[in-house]
Amino acid sequence: MPQPLSDVINLEQCPLRSSDFRRECKRTVDENGVLVMRNFLTPSAIASIQREGEENQHLAYYTVSKHNIYLKPSDPEYPANHTRNREVSSSKGCITTDQIPADSPLHTLYNAPEFREFLCAVLDETKLYEYGDAMSSINLHYASEGQELGWHFDNSSFAITLMIQNPKVGGEFEYVKDVRDADNGEMNYELSGKILDGEVSTNTLAMDAGALVLFRGRNSMHRVTPVKGDRTRMLVVLAYNTEPGVSLSESARMTFYGRLA
DSSP states (O other): OOOOGGGTBOTTTSOTTOHHHHHHHHHHHHHHSEEEETTOBOHHHHHHHHHHHHHHGGGOEEEEEEEOTTSSOOOTTSOTTSTTTOOEEEEEEEEOGGGSOTTOHHHHHHHOHHHHHHHHHHHTOSOOBOOSSSSSSEEEEEEOTTOOEEEEOOSSSOEEEEEEEOOSEEOOEEEETTOOBGGGTBOOHHHHHHHHTTOSOOEEEOOOTTOEEEEOOSSSEEEEOOEESSSOEEEEEEOOBSSTTOOOOHHHHHHHHSSOO
């Protein structure tokens, strides 16, 4: 028997079915490009997911990569030191959907119709579907001492994450809103370069354990600063598609997970 959703979500503070609550959440996302729902998970769910994360961290696939902020191959039309091609570093560990225990609160949350309906209402989507492959729907990311996510833009229109465990120091989510307009091809290389050079003030999201974050990162440049100390940062990414049966590409699966199945 799946556990009740009320065991996973703090439904008193986050009444997902409430039209007023949905409208307020949508307004925040539309205006700010981000919504942080603190205390979204119940204390028991947080403890359970933290325990699962610790017990399964040995299964994580770790990657260290150099990439530009667009997460695309370099463009030979620009020099190597141009904003379009400048490289930053990212490093993290990851366990995938099939490595997360079947009775985990994460599966209860991810598959709950009430949660998907809430997301659709807030993110202006008609329907959301799980990935067609067995690995990409729920990912738990680990960042230990010195690991970070370099500055980048997302390729997807939105990201849904859950903070599970903060590190002692560092691991902060920084962003600059509306740096580019990808749909109209306005890349704003000048501002992006200034962000890379540390010449622009950034926003920092305060995310305690149990917070749900909805973030529109397609045009907002963002990063996670290096983790410091001996407590691992654990963050869950809940990934949905707007069409059924979509799988992450084989090349992406090999890059992120080190395996195809």
